[in-house]
Amino acid sequence: MSAIKQLADNEVFRAFATYVAVVLLKMMLMSLITSYYRLTRNVFANLEDAIGHVKGGDAKKYVRTDERVERVRRCHLNDIENIVPFVGIGLVYTLSNPELSIALLHFRIFATSRILHTIFYLTPLPQPSRALSFFIGFLVNASMAYATLRSVSYF
């Protein structure tokens, strides 16, 4: 059986592929939420965006910031800061041949922590709900990095 076919059949790889797709789709959703608030609140980052949406007025005054939009953008940036390590470390962890049950535990906890983080950030809920969801995802990444370095490290 070819190498790619073997990967596509490997359960750890399939689990990794699934959760990468889930967390990156969730991250992509942040772009849509940002657009939604920009359009409904008339808050634009560029003059050419304001022109066309704001008819018969001074488009320039709608090039401005808004706390609701900025909150979504902070949430989006926090996703990038945490999901990039998940994808990179998760990939090398997956290919270092871990046990399926342990790998699944890592992927499921990470995905759950990031979905909760978004809900807690956008609602917003009082702290430490968001801080906790952030740290759980952070620890999952650190744990996968440790497991990878233990099993395949080559400096």
Next chain:
Amino acid sequence: MSAIKQLADNEVFRAFATYVAVVLLKMMLMSLITSYYRLTRNVFANLEDAIGHVKGGDAKKYVRTDERVERVRRCHLNDIENIVPFVGIGLVYTLSNPELSIALLHFRIFATSRILHTIFYLTPLPQPSRALSFFIGFLVNASMAYATLRSVSYF
């Protein structure tokens, strides 16, 4: 034949490698464009950057923002928000053994949409040119995520 040799010969993987290199080189170009505008316009983010470039004056007043620089930085951030999902989803899609012609279609449309997005953003062209190029790239990522989840999902 070894697994890595098989991957390096696999046409879908080779296409993915090619377009990953192309879109990430394009994204890296944004750093150079930002530096270019910072240096030619004397607009710096850090005091130590202004000192040395601005001789015989008050370097501190060149630690400031500039709409041209900010536009390039927004374009760069938008790249990150969209190219990170392309790399992550594209990888697991590639390894889920898709058909070559369909995979090539996804990769080519995505790369084209991001190159156009940059041109439209930096010129800038009137909307909805940039919004359209953004959404086409967004749909390519969503389509690859859907194909991956359909063929290898394992929750």
Next chain:
Amino acid sequence: MSAIKQLADNEVFRAFATYVAVVLLKMMLMSLITSYYRLTRNVFANLEDAIGHVKGGDAKKYVRTDERVERVRRCHLNDIENIVPFVGIGLVYTLSNPELSIALLHFRIFATSRILHTIFYLTPLPQPSRALSFFIGFLVNASMAYATLRSVSYF
């Protein structure tokens, strides 16, 4: 031997896994440094973060920016702008079957350049120390992209 087992034994892949874990752990450290300065300086991005840390006062006035925090955040964003290309290009480079000694040279120089970049940025040291460390990492990414396109390109 299975494909994943072969990958996990391949020395180029093991080296890539190691340096991906190292640079991403370094990048994750930026989140902790940001939190440290936010908490010790009472500088928060969200009202719900300030409430609870600032007792018996007007929490709202601690939702503010601070140059030390902003410096760490710029360093973090610069990491994202450069480590994302390293992970993406480095992966397809690794799987394009390069020579071990050359691959190791790329990975080691990149990791060193990014660790130095962080030290130079946060100290801060006078320029061009930081600019040089940035460009060395940039050139490593460009070199891996070139090697990948030369050996496996498929447009």
